[in-house]
Amino acid sequence: MNDPHSLLASPLLPGLDDPVHDSQQVFRTLLSALSSPARLHTLSDLPQSPPPLHAATGAALLALGDYETPVWLQTPSDAAAAWLRFHCGVPLVSEPKQAQFVLIDRPLTMPPLSAFAQGLAEYPDRSATLIMQVTGFVPDGPLFSGSGIASARRIGIDGLPHDFWRSWQDNRAIAPLGVDILFVSGCSVVGLPRSTDVQYNTASGGD
């Protein structure tokens, strides 16, 4: 951002092609992801997002973000900041606790889940939604159960820190407070609301 030529050198990428209908479709996929946790959802026809944003991350922020939703980026990026500011006018904050949406692009070095807004006992909705970019999804992994899941199912999420599921249990323990997570890889999304229980064994619990 200090170099005035950097923006000229890389022109701003376009946002959603058809903002009204595209953001509706993105929202419905995210709604489905959070109401059917631990199930793989895929978005299609997404615009290119500036690094470090994956396509689904960019689409989710364009669909849900505006001047009311502070965003915290784990890795500050001029290109992403300029793109987000221009297309949806989100304020970018430097304090993780202030953010309504959090972008984690390097889960291995992420702050603890308790570093983000947890909500208040009387307003548990005032908590952060984390968008965590992971390397991919595989069929086998921890066992998920809870609201939105008919019978317990498995999905593996690659690229998480080894103690991630233990910290998720801490997040579960303070329910109905706590953060909600959207795992993203490319155009794929998996939802993990605070209501979901995870059973893991230490062998499959990590990376």
Next chain:
Amino acid sequence: MNGLPGYNFAYLDEQTKRMIRRALLKAVAIPGYQVPFGSREMPLPYGWGTGGIQVTASILGRKDVLKVIDQGSDDTTNAVNIRRFFNRTADVATTDRTEEATIIQTRHRIPEKPLNENQILVFQVPLPEPMTRLEPHEAVTRKLHALADYGLMHVKLYEDIARYGHIATTYDYPVLVNGRYLMAPSPIPKFDNPKLHMSPALQLFGAGREKRVYAIPPWTRVESLDFEDHPFSIQRWQQVCALCDADDSFLDEVVLDGGGRMFVCSDSDYCRTRQAAGHTGTENTPMEVSA
């Protein structure tokens, strides 16, 4: 094709939709918890489903098929008007067949036909706070929800039993969602309460005047409050539907011109489907089958 010229798709502006969408995402993450939202003025008065309409407008897309029912019927004023509203402002397909719909907006009923995972049920809610008649201050009810202290409601149900010998609440019967939040299911008859439990469809609730949205995700535990010695039970009728002979649906009592009475299904689509399948009651002749 974007519907009415001069208006955004589905009436609401995009910023409002985003705000409601964010509230809905938190609502599904905290089943049964009432999320505050900035309810907008709608082109119809409070009490006519402004909350449900704002939820529907925020989730509706071009490919959706919308069904609107009022007390189970597709043909009553509220249902006809809301269906026409979305037909004009969003140009979406509408239907009165439960199984064809992707979004069903409802006032005070849940359809008799089982719903599926691809459907969303949107409830119009007049009073989202189940304890509002027992404790009028929101600051207090919020604290009670935070502490999961629902003794007040149990005392109310107990007083019913002490006074009438049974729990006298027959509609808007309080439920506990996912074992945590006490929730008003909107004024559906308690007959419909079992359908809330482990429903394959996502259920969203919108209260326009009270500015709250809440949700029951699919496959979520929903228990109607009761006591071990006074278990929850639903309404039963001596009669069957006079038009389709159904003995498993919620019946409305209709006063006839001649002074008589008949009982008919409140769910008009269910009744029509059964009649088309050849079921007849005492008050009609078999449907003509067109050649």
